Amino acid sequence: xxxxxxxxxxxxxxxxxxxxxxxxxxxxxxxxxxxxxxxxxxxxxxxxxxx
Amino acid sequence: xxxxxxxxxxxxxxxxxxxxxxxxxxxxxxxxxxxxxxxxxxxxxxxxxxxxxxxxxxxxxxxxxxxxxxxxxxxxxxxxxxxxxxxxxxxxxxxxxxxxxxxxxxxxxxxxxxxxxxxxxxxxxxxxxxxxxxxxxxxxxxxxxxxxxxxxxxxxxxxxxxxxxxxxxxxxxxxxxxxxxxxxxxxxxxxxxxxxxxxxxxxxxxxxxxxxxxxxxxxxxxxxxxxxxxxxxxxxxxxxxxxxxxxxxxxxxxxxxxxxxxxxxxxxxxxxxxxxxxxxxxxxxxxxxxxxxxxxxxxxxxxxxxxxxxxxxxxxxxxxxxxxxxxxxxxxxxxxxxxxxxxxxxxxxxxxxxxxxxxxxxxxxxxxxxxxxxxxxxxxxxxxxxxxxxxxxxxxxxxxxxxxxxxxxxxxxxxxxxxxxxxxxxxxxxxxxxxxxxxxxxxxxxxxxxxxxxxxxxxxxxxxxxxxxxxxxxxxxxxxxxxxxxxxxxxxxxxxxxxxxxxxxxxxxxxxxxxxxxxxxxxxxxxxxxxxxxxxxxxxxxxxxxxxxxxxxxxxxxxxxxxxxxxxxxxxxxxxxxxxxxxxxxxxxxxxxxxxxxxxxxxxxxxxxxxxxxxxxxxxxxxxxxxxxxxxxxxxxxxxxxxxxxxxxxxxxxxxxxxxxxxxxxxxxxxxxxxxxxxxxxxxxxxxxxxxxxxxxxxxxxxxxxxxxxxxxxxxxxxxxxxxxxxxxxxxxxxxxxxxxxxxxxxxxxxxxxxxxxxxxxxxxxxxxxxxx
Numbered sequence: 057x058x059x060x061x062x063x064x065x066x067x068x069x070x071x072x073x074x075x076x077x078x079x080x081x082x083x084x085x086x087x088x089x090x091x092x093x094x095x096x097x098x099x100x101x102x103x104x105x106x107x
Numbered sequence: 108x109x110x111x112x113x114x115x116x117x118x119x120x121x122x123x124x125x126x127x128x129x130x131x132x133x134x135x136x137x138x139x140x141x142x143x144x145x146x147x148x149x150x151x152x153x154x155x156x157x158x159x160x161x162x163x164x165x166x167x168x169x170x171x172x173x174x175x176x177x178x179x180x181x182x183x184x185x186x187x188x189x190x191x192x193x194x195x196x197x198x199x200x201x202x203x204x205x206x207x208x209x210x211x212x213x214x215x216x217x218x219x220x221x222x223x224x225x226x227x228x229x230x231x232x233x234x235x236x237x238x239x240x241x242x243x244x245x246x247x248x249x250x251x252x253x254x255x256x257x258x259x260x261x262x263x264x265x266x267x268x269x270x271x272x273x274x275x276x277x278x279x280x281x282x283x284x285x286x287x288x289x290x291x292x293x294x295x296x297x298x299x300x301x302x303x304x305x306x307x308x309x310x311x312x313x314x315x316x317x318x319x320x321x322x323x324x325x326x327x328x329x330x331x332x333x334x335x336x337x338x339x340x341x342x343x344x345x346x347x348x349x350x351x352x353x354x355x356x357x358x359x360x361x362x363x364x365x366x367x368x369x370x371x372x373x374x375x376x377x378x379x380x381x382x383x384x385x386x387x388x389x390x391x392x393x394x395x396x397x398x399x400x401x402x403x404x405x406x407x408x409x410x411x412x413x414x415x416x417x418x419x420x421x422x423x424x425x426x427x428x429x430x431x432x433x434x435x436x437x438x439x440x441x442x443x444x445x446x447x448x449x450x451x452x453x454x455x456x457x458x459x460x461x462x463x464x465x466x467x468x469x470x471x472x473x474x475x476x477x478x479x480x481x482x483x484x485x486x487x488x489x490x491x492x493x494x495x496x497x498x499x500x501x502x503x504x505x506x507x508x509x510x511x512x513x514x515x516x517x518x519x520x521x522x523x524x525x526x527x528x529x530x531x532x533x534x535x536x537x538x539x540x541x542x543x544x545x546x547x548x549x550x551x552x553x554x555x556x557x558x559x560x561x562x563x564x565x566x567x568x569x570x571x572x573x574x575x576x577x578x579x580x581x582x583x584x585x586x587x588x589x590x591x592x593x594x595x596x597x598x599x600x601x602x603x604x605x606x607x608x609x610x611x612x613x614x615x616x617x618x619x620x621x622x623x624x625x626x627x628x629x630x631x632x633x634x635x636x637x638x639x640x641x642x643x644x645x646x647x648x649x650x651x652x653x654x655x656x657x658x659x660x661x662x663x664x665x666x667x668x669x670x671x672x673x674x675x676x677x678x679x680x681x682x683x684x685x686x687x688x689x690x691x692x693x694x695x696x697x698x699x700x701x702x703x704x705x706x707x708x709x710x711x712x713x714x715x716x717x718x719x720x721x722x723x724x725x726x727x728x729x730x731x732x733x734x735x736x737x738x739x740x741x742x743x744x745x746x747x748x749x750x751x752x753x754x755x756x757x758x759x760x761x762x763x764x765x766x767x768x769x770x771x772x773x774x775x776x777x778x779x780x781x782x783x784x785x786x787x788x789x790x791x792x793x794x795x796x797x798x799x800x801x802x803x804x805x806x807x808x809x810x811x812x813x814x815x816x817x818x819x820x821x822x823x824x825x826x827x828x829x830x831x832x833x834x835x836x837x838x839x840x841x842x843x844x845x846x847x848x849x850x851x852x853x854x855x856x857x858x859x860x861x862x863x864x865x866x867x868x869x870x871x872x873x874x875x876x877x878x879x880x
Binding site: 081 | 335342418520715
């Protein structure tokens with residue numbers, strides 16, 4: 057409970073956020089590379105949904 | 108001894124013997140007390156599942172010890188503490204109304220015990236009961252719990268008052284969570300779902316909020332900044348209550364805002380604290396006029412003669428900007444806020460610390476406002492409201508990092524956090540300041556290396572290491588902002604500094620420094636791309652060391668992340684280093700010491716390696732496919748109610764499928780038949796995993812897992828065409844793809860749509876596929 061007071065837990069939250077951002081960046085990069093390898097264009101796929 | 112033996116069904120009579128000691132009329136006070144204490148320790152330390160079958164004996168002893176007829180305070184206290192430790196495994200008893208009534212009656216009566224320790228322990232039991240058995244509390248709330256806890260909150264005894272507040276903080280947290288679950292279910296289209304929140308907070312808030320506000324204005328003059336006090340507990344309770352009751356909280360708190368101009372610092376501080384505490388709850392649009400009215404008074408309070416008022420004002424200002432970021436569009440207001448923040452940075456460390464966080468909120472709000480007004484393809488705005496003062500802000504923050512009292516109130520670390528956020532949220536016209544900061548940071552790194560050598564005491568050394576870690580984190584922010592034209596030259600200096608840091612960190616075994624340094628190396632590799640090759644030989648020893656550090660999950664995870672970035676940056680050129688790297692990655696997966704979440708990251712990394720070296724992955728194929736097969740065999744949900752397990756299995760399946768996908772892409776060559784032949788060797792486990800991951804029962808796959816599964820389905824059908832369609836155009840794949848096509852996540856939706864199209868494209872011809880081909 058003490059850590060919820062004012063900004064006491066913010067530094068730890070920032071650290072956790074930075075770690076998560078690294079994982080997100082890797083995941084997104086992997087996805088983008090696969091899209092490229094598959095020769096897909098996401099927007100076109102989106103707009104032609106449920107054909 | 109009982110904790111060691113009971114899980115193996117040894118010494119089975121120990122619990123009943125302890126119970127007899129308590130219930131036997133012949134037992135003396137000391138025997139009863141020590142038997143209850145022993146029961147309490149056993150309940151505290153042992154896996155709760157082991158004691159579920161013995162819950163009745165334990166409860167008989169506890170209830171006997173807690174009953175009003177027990178004359179010894181020591182026995183009653185020991186019994187109450189034992190109850191607190193046993194609540195987790197008494198679920199069966201709580202399910203039975205009669206038994207639940209007895210437990211609740213004895214706990215509620217015990218809150219009247221004149222002994223403060225017994226009273227506090229009983230209230231702690233009520234808090235825990237509320238956490239564990241919320242669903243059963245309706246009857247007890249109106250008849251007893253509301254009155255008991257309101258009375259406790261008004262108590263002059265700080266410990267008692269804080270337990271009363273903790274009770275309502277717990278209820279508010281529980282009801283907020285239940286409402287979130289309810290809203291998520293509605294969003295998923297489950298209109299029949301009922302909100303399990305019984306809205307206790309909504310009904311009680313108007314009664315207890317005035318008590319909280321009163322407590323917030325009462326400080327003991329000898330309270331230390333770090334003490335946990337009723338005033339702070341009341342602030343947290345108010346904050347959690349606001350999240351639950353939303354707009355209504357304004358009505359309850361509004362009369363108290365008259366104290367914004369109070370001459371009594373305690374009331375003035377409490378009013379500002381209350382304002383900051385209720386911001387996360389009501390509709391921001393409704394808050395906006397209130398925020399605009401309160402802001403001048405808050406800014407003025409940052410110059411108050413009392414440090415607590417200044418501290419709280421600085422914090423509340425940040426909260427206002429976080430909740431109503433549009434306030435920064437008011438240039439006139441900004442002109443008042445900036446000097447107040449600048450002055451606050453040079454005040455007591457606790458004030459300066461909150462000012463740093465407020466600067467973070469301010470810079471983010473200004474940047475986002477500028478982005479919303481338009482950017483070019485880079486996504487960065489040309490300028491923003493803080494451009495004129497940006498360099499000065501950076502200079503001031505750098506000065507703060509050098510304050511001799513920067514180790515107090517976490518100030519130095521927060522100043523670096525603020526610096527990082529400033530750099531991250533800097534528009535194009537502030538680039539020169541970003542570039543200059545890089546030079547300053549590198550010089551500081553050099554100085555710190557010398558300082559570490561000179562530091563004698565352990566605390567000095569620890570401080571220097573914290574700083575090194577923060578500098579490495581700052582390097583990551585600047586690297587992301589550096590222009591392509593500056594990167595090679597500046598990158599060389601950065602890498603030189605990082606290598607020195609890693610060399611020291613590996614000698615001193617400073618894990619946080621090593622983690623941040625490896626993350627900085629990863630970031631540099633990502634931005635330098637192929638130009639990073641020149642550093643591979645010098646980096647190798649630290650990379651391998653990080654991958655071997657299974658005891659420090661974060662260091663190992665950072666090293667694994669570096670492998671991903673290096674694979675993407677230098678692609679085929681990573682091949683000469685991979686024998687050692689892959690060997691270590693496999694050892695990591697096999698190590699019982701390494702955190703399982705890092706193992707999931709490692710499995711995903713095989714995908715990046717395979718895509719980088721393509722068919723050269725052949726030398727690792729057998730080993731890796733074996734690892735993947737074992738991992739997918741272990742990725743089974745045994746208990747659908749265990750959310751951690753469900754989440755872990757989902758992530759593990761996602762990682763395995765990603766890995767297969769990367770290997771698939773790596774082995775795909777121009778000659779279709781050659782691709783079919785080489786991929787055919789591991790097609791069986793891929794299809795098995797696709798089928799398992801597609802199952803919507805008992806737990807449906809996450810959006811991310813559906814996207815990855817659909818991607819691999821599309822790949823397989825695209826390569827093997829009609830040969831493979833009958834294996835994939837089946838349940839549960841059809842239903843999973845139908846669900847994924849309706850997903851709100853564009854990635855999931857587009858992957859599922861693509862996979863469905865591929866299946867449709869090739870589903871007309873008669874299939875004949877042989878796994879063994």
